[in-house]
Amino acid sequence: MQSREDTANKVLQDTDAVLIPSSNDGRIISGQGIISLEFLEQASEIDTLIVPISGGGMISGVALAAKAINPAIRILAAEPMGANNAFQSKSNGRITKLSEVNTIADGLRAFLGDLTWPIVRDLVDDVIIVDDKEIIQAMKLCYEILKIAVExxxxxxxxTVLSDGFRKNPFYSECNHIGIVLSGGNVDLGVLWNSFDK
Structure with a gap:
């Protein structure tokens, strides 16, 4: 993360560009709300949305839009065990940054920001953590059954939906119509094939 920020700052200085953060920005949050609109226009019976969480931009937009349409809808965040800062933040009642992250889900290594944290705190009903093996198995199912490449x-x-933490938790027993965000196809195939062998 530090290397990314340093590189971005250098580009900004060299080009007079404007940086739009990947998550902690009102424009990003607003744009991500479209995900909820598309879900609920196509399947209005959805009672639960499960969304990956990292910096919180996507889930913030999804939560704001979905809860505006249906205040009773559940918004659940899916987070890797090795980068569970959102889970810890919700547990601690404040933004909690980790000293180290370690997960195959490299797009989920960012931390909540000052704009995304209050939305996650107030509108995300729960954060469910899964380990990398569960993520790899879900990727495999996406390839084998859905025929889509998902990072x-x-x-x-x-x-998350396939995990014991979700299926065996009575809190989620009323989740009957679930929308799951599957996003991103940036897969390093060498890493992927090696992970399937583990």
Missing amino acids: PSGAIGLA
Whole structure:
């Protein structure tokens, strides 16, 4: 993350460009709300949305739009065990940054920001964490059954629904019509094939 920020700052200085953060920005949050609109226009019976969480931009937009349409809808965040800052933040009641992250879901290594945290705190009903093996299995199912290439960060929602932590928790027993965000196809195939062998 530090390397990314340093590189971005250098580009900004060299080009007078304007940086739009990948998650902690009102424009990003607003744009991500379209995901909820598309889900609920196509399947209005959805009672639960499961969304990957990292910096919180996507889930913030999804939560704001979905809860505006249907205040009773559940918004569940899917987070990798090795980068579970959102889970810890919700547990601690404040933004909690990790000193180290370690997950195959490299798109989910960012931290919540000052704009996304209050939305996640107030509108995300729960954060469910899964391990990398569960994420890899969900990717495999996406390839084998859905015939789509989904990166680890995008497959985490499916991993969450298939996890024991979700299926055996009575809190989720009323989740009957679930929408799962599967996003991103940036897959390093060498890493992917090696992970399937584990």
